[in-house]
Amino acid sequence: MENNIAVGLDIGTTKIVAMIGRKNEYGKVEILGIGKSKSLGVHRGVVNNITQTIQSIQLAAQEAEAASEFKIEDVTVGIAGQHIRSLQHSDYITRPNSELVIDEEDIERLINQVHKLVMLPGEEIIHVLPQEYKVDGQAEVKEPIGMYGGRLEANFHVVVGQVSSIRNVGRCIKSAGLNLEGITLEPLASANAVLSQEEKEAGVALIDIGGGTTDLAVFKDGIIRHTAVIPFGGNVITEDIKEGCSIIEKQAELLKIKFGSAWPGENKENEIVSIPGLRGRDPKEITLKNLSKIIHARVVEIVEQVYVEIKNYGHEEQKKKLIAGIVLTGGGAQLKHLKQLVEYITGMDTRIGFPNEHLAGDSDDEITSPLYATAVGLVMDGLKRQERRRAEKVEEEVIEDIVNEVEEEPKQKPERRSFLDKLTERVKDFLDNAE
Template identity: 65%
Template sequence: MSSNDIVVGLDIGTTKICAIVGRKNEYGKIDILGMGKAESAGVTRGVVTNIQKTVSAIQEAVKIAAEKSNVDIKVVHVGIAGQHIKSLRHRGVIVRGNGEDEIGNEDITRLVEDMHRLVMQPGEEIIHVFPQEYTVDAEHGIKDPIGMAGVRLEGNFHIITGQVTAAKNIYRCVTKAGLQVADLVLEPIASSEAVLTEEEKEHGVALIDIGGGTTDLAIFQDGIIRHTAVVPLGGNIITEDIKEGCSVMRKQADALKVRFGSALADEAKENEIISIPGLRGREPREISVKNLAYIIQ
């Protein structure tokens, strides 16, 4: 098995850390070889808050994935999220020396590199630059200008930024775990590559990924990424509400959410009751499924 065909993804989430191993097949698709996960105790709302706990969880998840896939994992592609992630739009322009020459990849590269040189707020850095559409000599709405002739080449770009310290802490955790980072990918972009088809992106689609500490959003239209966002709210908020509303332990609240949770209270049955074992011989606590749904809703 060629190591060039193997790819490993690492998702450092608020509630769990996952490592997944895949192999590119002859059709260009990814066959999953193995997956490992570990509880995440050092991440809050997508941001590393405890280096050692995060390192230990990464090592555990990677070890499980390596054993299941029979692959020696050294290099990983890492997802990044968190409330520090921002997105903005910017327009770039270059003037070419000879309008008779065809526009080539080097012209596109010049535009993209110009975007990477934008001055950010202190403590921020550019993570991704996505071309949206181009203008060639006042001809608007061009998706791929390569091969066209023109003097003035303009481009609209979707730029994603994040905190330098947040990215460095991710690199530090992965390195301390004995791994090398191949690249850092915004998690909603990675999710869209995994689950969205080209037809959906062309027609227009919003991808929403609700995690434990954050909710990721990516919006596509005409095959182009239009907007990305990371909202610092996730499933843990619901767990905390159930814990307080039902006066149960956090572990019990999470189990209630997973097994019996519903966001539509009107569809819950009036007479359906869940019995929670009492602590140290105390009476069991009875919780209405409808009340549980009202808390979640």
């Protein structure tokens, strides 16, 4: 596959999306092809049927290949699901020589130390995200590199997930004939696709309402502060409509999309939809007011759970206030009057997030739907990863040239890799040895 092209694979509960993109000359992301298939083997963001998931991945990949005429090999995949949790942790290192300034290696050492945290059995650290540093007790240091100090400490936001779930995803990708290039937390991917830098600075909560889960990512001062995955999404709303109106799932889903509203006051008493009955039975009549009452009850529950998480982050403290409020994305964000309901429950400014922040101007309307926020974010992540690799390569070549000119022993440059790259390699190694 060409160097400057990346593929995002969003393995969701309702759909699997493969998206191929590249950077154009203006630094924007151009989507070359997109494929989506119904996701059958995933429940609440976790793979529970490997064979079906492999088939769905292959279908989506083939469709994207046909649309773009590129062959898909490497993919960046998103990890979500109810097994994801996050915790706050502080750690410190004492530097052997405080006469030297703090450099990348010190930070690497500190981050590696956090990875040694003892987790519950079967859990693995997915991301270690430094919040702020302290150097010799001086607090609120944003960037310690280049400072003098003997003791370097930091607060970390640590995201934890289940090893088996991550390995299962890796397994599906490998069996679908693809190569796992990188793993990213889905709320982070969606956030990159729909949030502006100003919003991340001011403080914002991104709520990504998917089919099986609702993901939350909170940013403040440009840094991610809190993540959570709530094990409910659009599917439970459909389920409630199905039960409440005694209709089949397909009809419930259509009703939700076409006539659903999160605000019962909007519908008049006499608005009625007629649904064809099952073979030989009379059609059913459903009032839109009842429909929106069912939806309202469930949406309120989801939004309240998310709001509890936003409060857990500390939104009510003056210093931690989220000035930019809430951004809603994901397929569930398309529900009518959801924005008003969220504003009513939380009292925070709310907007719907479309992933057009970084996309090329002439992108298809379909691609800029909130439905594809995660996939766009994963493509961006894949492109970033490639740029990093290219930069490292250039740096190595420059060092080599200098070394060749001086004809000295080549200096080993410590390789700085994000933990996700290491995790990806571990998953790959595990799969290779498990064959």
